[in-house]
Amino acid sequence: MIKFLKFVPVQLTFWLILGIIVGDLVFIKPIYLVEILTLLICILLLAHFKAAKELQPSFIFTLLFFLTSFFIGISSITYKNQLNSKLHYANSTKFSLDNQVIMLLKISKILKSTSFYNKYEATVSEIDGEKVMGKILVNIQKDSISKQLEIDTGLLVRALFENISEPLNPYSFNYKKYLKNHHIYHQIKLYKHEFLVSQKKDVTLKGVAAKIRNSIIKSLKKSGFKKDELAVIMALLLGQRNSITRDLMQHYTSAGAIHILAVSGLHIGIILLLLLFMFKPIHNFKNGKHIAAVFIVLILWVYAIIAGLSPSIVRAVTMFSVLTIGLQLNRRSNVYNTLIVSVFILLLFNPYYLFEVGFQLSYLAVFAIVWIQPKLYRLWKPKFWLPNKVWQLFTVSIAAQIGVLPLSLFYFHQFPGLFFISNLIIIPFLGTILFIGIVVIFLSFFEILPQFLGDFYSYVIHQMNNFVGWIAQQDFFIIKNISFSLALMFLFYVFIFSVMKWTEKRNFTRFVLVLVSVISIQLIVVFEKYKLQSTSEFIVFNNTKNSLIAQRYGDNLIVYSKDSLFKTTNVLTTYLVGTGIKGIHQYLQLKNLYKFHKETILVIDSLEVYDFKSVKPSVILLRQSPKINIERLLKKMKPKLLVADGSNYKSYVAKWEQTSFKNKTPFYYTVQKGAFILK
Numbered sequence: 316m317i318k319f320l321k322f323v324p325v326q327l328t329f330w331l332i333l334g335i336i337v338g339d340l341v342f343i344k345p346i347y348l349v350e351i352l353t354l355l356i357c358i359l360l361l362a363h364f365k366a367a368k369e370l371q372p373s374f375i376f377t378l379l380f381f382l383t384s385f386f387i388g389i390s391s392i393t394y395k396n397q398l399n400s401k402l403h404y405a406n407s408t409k410f411s412l413d414n415q416v417i418m419l420l421k422i423s424k425i426l427k428s429t430s431f432y433n434k435y436e437a438t439v440s441e442i443d444g445e446k447v448m449g450k451i452l453v454n455i456q457k458d459s460i461s462k463q464l465e466i467d468t469g470l471l472v473r474a475l476f477e478n479i480s481e482p483l484n485p486y487s488f489n490y491k492k493y494l495k496n497h498h499i500y501h502q503i504k505l506y507k508h509e510f511l512v513s514q515k516k517d518v519t520l521k522g523v524a525a526k527i528r529n530s531i532i533k534s535l536k537k538s539g540f541k542k543d544e545l546a547v548i549m550a551l552l553l554g555q556r557n558s559i560t561r562d563l564m565q566h567y568t569s570a571g572a573i574h575i576l577a578v579s580g581l582h583i584g585i586i587l588l589l590l591l592f593m594f595k596p597i598h599n600f601k602n603g604k605h606i607a608a609v610f611i612v613l614i615l616w617v618y619a620i621i622a623g624l625s626p627s628i629v630r631a632v633t634m635f636s637v638l639t640i641g642l643q644l645n646r647r648s649n650v651y652n653t654l655i656v657s658v659f660i661l662l663l664f665n666p667y668y669l670f671e672v673g674f675q676l677s678y679l680a681v682f683a684i685v686w687i688q689p690k691l692y693r694l695w696k697p698k699f700w701l702p703n704k705v706w707q708l709f710t711v712s713i714a715a716q717i718g719v720l721p722l723s724l725f726y727f728h729q730f731p732g733l734f735f736i737s738n739l740i741i742i743p744f745l746g747t748i749l750f751i752g753i754v755v756i757f758l759s760f761f762e763i764l765p766q767f768l769g770d771f772y773s774y775v776i777h778q779m780n781n782f783v784g785w786i787a788q789q790d791f792f793i794i795k796n797i798s799f800s801l802a803l804m805f806l807f808y809v810f811i812f813s814v815m816k817w818t819e820k821r822n823f824t825r826f827v828l829v830l831v832s833v834i835s836i837q838l839i840v841v842f843e844k845y846k847l848q849s850t851s852e853f854i855v856f857n858n859t860k861n862s863l864i865a866q867r868y869g870d871n872l873i874v875y876s877k878d879s880l881f882k883t884t885n886v887l888t889t890y891l892v893g894t895g896i897k898g899i900h901q902y903l904q905l906k907n908l909y910k911f912h913k914e915t916i917l918v919i920d921s922l923e924v925y926d927f928k929s930v931k932p933s934v935i936l937l938r939q940s941p942k943i944n945i946e947r948l949l950k951k952m953k954p955k956l957l958v959a960d961g962s963n964y965k966s967y968v969a970k971w972e973q974t975s976f977k978n979k980t981p982f983y984y985t986v987q988k989g990a991f992i993l994k
Contacts (some may be wrong), residue, residue: 320715330381334388335666345399348390355383356557392666397449397498403810404439404447412476417968418442420453420470425463427557429621433457435464436499452479452494452502459507465529467522469513474503483857483989486893487896496670534759536918538769547576552621552752554578563780568727569787571716572733572741573891578622579677583615583631585746587639590614597973605837612636627673634681650685654678676719683718690818705739712738721807724799728892732792737783748775777960796888798895800843806836847895853911853993855936856886857985859961862905862920862938863887871900908932911993917952919943934993937971940964945974958983958991 356398362376404410404418424436432454439449453463464470477755479502480490494500516522531553535545547556556564556576567573574581619632632993634657638650658678661668670675691710697703712735724730731737755772787793810832817825826973848869856863863886864901874887887899908930917932921939935954940963949957955977959968959982968984975982983991 318941324659326381326653327384328655330384331388331391331659331662332611332669334385334390335392335662335884336388337385337390338392338666339670343389343393343925347389347394348386348393352383352386352390355379359383361907364870381644385661388666391663395498395666397636398500400448400748402448404442404445404449404451406853407442407445407447409443409445410476412478415475416472417440417444417471417473420472421449421517421715422453422464422466422468422470425453425466425525425557428457431457432504433460433463436497437470450497450499451476452499454502454504456504456506459505459509460512465522467516468521469515469517470510471513472503472505472510473576474505475507476503478502479686481989484889485854485984485990485992498667499735520620521624523831524623526546527621528555528623531756531760534762534764535756537762538755538759538764539766540769540773541777543780544773546771547780548752548756549778550576550578550755551582552578552622552749554628563784566780566784566787569729569731569793570737570783571731572783572786574680575741575745576637577627577673578625578631579627579632579673580631580681581742581745582749583628583635585749586618587611587615587635588746589750591639595994607641611639615639617666619620622910622954626668626671627677630657630661630668630677632672635662651682654681655684674723675722679722680715683714686714686716687815688714690815697946704743708739708742712742717811721799721804721811725801725804728795728797728799730794732794733786734791737786740782741779748779751775796892800839802839803836803843806832806839810836843895850894851912851915851994853916854890855958855960855985855991856890857961857987858886862960862962864905864909864918864936865890866909866911867894867896870896872896873901873903874899875903875905877905914993916993917954919948934958936960936991938962940967945971949975949978949980954980956981956983958985960985960991 320378359376359379362379379791389945393399398405400406409416418439420437420439421440422435422437426434426436435453435455437453438453439451441447453470464871479494479500481491482489506722532545532549535548542549542558543560543563546556546560546563549555549558554577557577564573564576567576589610594611597603597607597610600606603964615632615636619628622628634653637657638653649664661674690709691714692707698707716734725986751768751772755764755768759769810829813825813828813832817829850867850869852865852867854867856865861877863884865887866873866875872891881940890896891898903922905918906919907918909918914934915930915932916934916936917930918936918938921941932952935948935952935956938960945957957971957980959971965986968986972982972984985991
């Protein structure tokens with residue numbers, strides 16, 4: 316491990332990552348970055364010639380080398396950010412959030428539909444006749460068009476750019492941040508007669524790949540595959556998860572087998588083993604190994620293109636391409652080196668991969684398997700073949716879970732206790748499932764798939780779904796709603812690292828490092844407990860159906876709602892997990908008057924009861940669209956703030972906002988600004 320840390324690409328990758336993080340937080344003008352990098356490279360070359368004469372790199376040369384890598388990281392994310400380009404539509408003089416514009420779009424990706432909209436990712440090429448670039452989210456009302464649009468379809472639209480909404484409730488998923496990492500900053504909504512579909516198509520590589528995928532899917536449908544089986548085949552072999560139902564996806568997540576539905580390192584590794592076996596005879600010819608390496612890498616990348624070039628596929632194919640070249644050239648380099656070189660290459664070309672959960676999880680899992688699994692495997696050495704293989708698979712699953720556990724708890728807040736069972740049963744057969752799947756797709760594409768083979772494969776996938784569903788139903792073994800902070804995640808990785816290092820060499824220094832990490836974790840837990848106990852809040856959640864109010868005093872949460880239906884709402888669950896509160900202390904019916912510290916909150920609903928003579932409210936909350944004279948209310952009560960939650964009609968809210976502005980009373984609408992919180 317120490318030798319690995321001294322490996323130059325490891326150090327370069329560390330400084331590259333540091334530069335990417337700094338570049339994401341701090342904006343430096345591109346012209347300044349060009350000047351800084353030019354200066355650094357010139358000084359670095361001079362230092363290199365000097366170091367060459369001395370036959371040993373100096374400290375200055377090493378420092379300059381790492382500093383250059385650092386600024387390359389800043390430059391890569393700065394130049395990758397399309398907002399920094401003058402051609403980006405948001406920098407155009409024609410761009411507006413207030414007026415509709417005419418724009419030319421091209422569909423670049425099909426996203427998962429919602430109940431009301433078909434969703435797409437599209438590139439903008441023109442705004443009101445001006446050439447631009449950039450990506451947007453396109454929402455097309457479902458009854459506006461007879462069928463789904465295809466990739467490379469051109470659209471002429473007249474629409475209004477809209478901002479992507481911030482999370483409207485505390486600790487909710489930040490969809491805006493997620494889209495920002497994919498260079499999408501705005502969205503448009505299209506209805507009937509607001510767009511024209513172009514009959515001409517400029518075909519791209521993605522478009523060709525999409526057509527091949529669609530042809531495969533049509534041929535599989537003709538072969539009689541049912542909805543769930545077809546959805547799993549599409550995810551398993553073609554990297555398309557849009558057709559998987561929410562329940563089926565939740566089953567795989569709860570069973571700890573979600574990685575099976577993402578074409579990633581596991582799948583590419585199995586395909587690579589099959590290709591190595593197939594191309595083995597070519598090694599007997601002159602330059603056979605070189606030819607085999609070229610063909611294998613080409614096949615892997617063709618497969619990646621057909622599967623849609625998702626980040627997980629690109630990561631896996633890049634890593635295994637490096638590995639393949641090394642193996643075929645008889646350069647059995649350290650696996651750590653292969654991993655780090657692939658990380659460096661990927662981040663150099665797309666630094667935003669660093670912020671993707673899949674990127675973080677996949678590399679942590681592979682690194683843990685390579686480093687931790689051999690240590691676990693050595694704990695017991697079975698004499699017989701079958702127990703040995705089972706133990707090997709078991710230790711691989713445990714090692715991978717150790718590697719990703721802190722990050723999984725931080726992002727997903729649950730732990731599937733039976734993950735090792737699903738992996739022990741499915742993984743040994745996954746190679747066969749993938750191989751048969753490739754054969755089925757190939758035969759089905761040419762319409763020569765034997766019925767018995769299609770039925771057999773459909774049965775296998777159906778049984779796999781049933782098994783995963785059974786595992787997911789064992790609720791006792793699924794630990795949910797785990798509150799896990801960023802600080803705890805970081806310290807748990809320090810603890811895992813220090814324990815593993817101590818097992819390699821059990822000396823006093825490493826034992827002290829283990830103790831320090833344990834004490835640090837305890838201190839963070841104590842601090843977070845203190846922070847939890849010392850926080851109090853009054854919250855009006857944003858909810859469009861019914862009003863939801865909560866008062867929090869430390870770890871005691873009192874929830875006020877119309878009925879008890881909110882016991883299972885995602886809004887409350889997310890808040891509980893985010894804050895670390897174990898449960899709701901009390902459920903009460905909504906009332907008209909609340910006291911919180913020095914503030915008095917008056918709630919007016921559709922019953923319009925508000926004439927409390929002895930009450931002087933500082934905040935008035937309007938819910939369920941009361942039909943009252945707001946101007947008279949403001950003049951009589953003189954509140955500091957008027958709040959409207961999501962249960963009100965939008966037309967009413969618009970009038971209230973105008974009246975509040977006229978009376979110089981601040982107005983707060985939860986649908987626009989998110990949950991209203993008093994502290």
